[in-house]
Amino acid sequence: KAGVTQTPRYLIKTRGQQVTLSCSPISGHRSVSWYQQTPGQGLQFLFEYFSETQRNKGNFPGRFSGRQFSNSRSEMNVSTLELGDSALYLCASSLDPGMVEKLFFGSGTQLSVL
Amino acid sequence: QKEVEQDPGPLSVPEGAIVSLNCTYSNSAFQYFMWYRQYSRKGPELLMYTYSSGNKEDGRFTAQVDKSSKYISLFIRDSQPSDSATYLCAMSRASGGSYIPTFGRGTSLIVHP
Numbered sequence: 001k002a003g004v005t006q007t008p009r010y011l012i013k014t015r016g017q018q019v020t021l022s023c024s025p026i027s028g029h030r031s032v033s034w035y036q037q038t039p040g041q042g043l044q045f046l047f048e049y050f051s052e053t054q055r056n057k058g059n060f061p062g063r064f065s066g067r068q069f070s071n072s073r074s075e076m077n078v079s080t081l082e083l084g085d086s087a088l089y090l091c092a093s094s095l096d097p098g099m100v101e102k103l104f105f106g107s108g109t110q111l112s113v114l
Numbered sequence: 115q116k117e118v119e120q121d122p123g124p125l126s127v128p129e130g131a132i133v134s135l136n137c138t139y140s141n142s143a144f145q146y147f148m149w150y151r152q153y154s155r156k157g158p159e160l161l162m163y164t165y166s167s168g169n170k171e172d173g174r175f176t177a178q179v180d181k182s183s184k185y186i187s188l189f190i191r192d193s194q195p196s197d198s199a200t201y202l203c204a205m206s207r208a209s210g211g212s213y214i215p216t217f218g219r220g221t222s223l224i225v226h227p
Contacts, residue, residue: 107156
């Protein structure tokens with residue numbers, strides 16, 4: 001069974017640009033969540049989606065947004081990039097929301113903002 | 115003060131040693147307690163989880179939760195060089211019909227032959 005797939009693996013952008021990251025969950029998993037990981041702040045929750053609806057949102061500015069499609073695939077978007085947005089962005093999936101004890105992560109997208 | 119505190123290390127031990135990794139937390143509403151292992155350039159991988167207080171053992175790994183002290187631990191017996199990774203504790207509480215994990219910053223473990 002294929003794991004959580006994130007594309008692209010690496011991205012380099014400049015300040016002010018926007019970026020879209022993609023996540024394909026494990027087959028059959030309906031809940032997708034996104035996290036930002038930085039050396040300074042660690043792993044922080046961004047948002048969670050289920051049935052194309054955002055169920056929870058972390059403490060991030062409105063420049064961070066996401067969506068989920070009917071096939072459970074998800075994208076997140078960051079607009080007006082800032083240097084501080086440089087991070088590893090991780091997507092995780094589970095069968096249903098709230099199954100935090102059975103959360104599977106992808107390998108992430110490493111975003112560098114110059 | 116962060117909700118979950120974890121010493122970043124690095125923690126360097128010889129092969130075969132018993133490793134003790136710990137986290138403290140401040141929010142008594144946390145109900146699920148997890149440990150993840152993360153290798154370089156990879157996503158975290160769930161090692162163990164515990165619901166509420168108690169101990170749980172899986173092979174060389176033992177997780178302990180002491181809710182009265184707001185303290186969780188992960189013990190690794192007979193540590194191997196392949197155990198070298200960053201270990202993240204995480205805990206979650208109910209939020210909006212779901213459980214959202216809060217992570218520690220991770221402890222870097224190095225097991226040298």
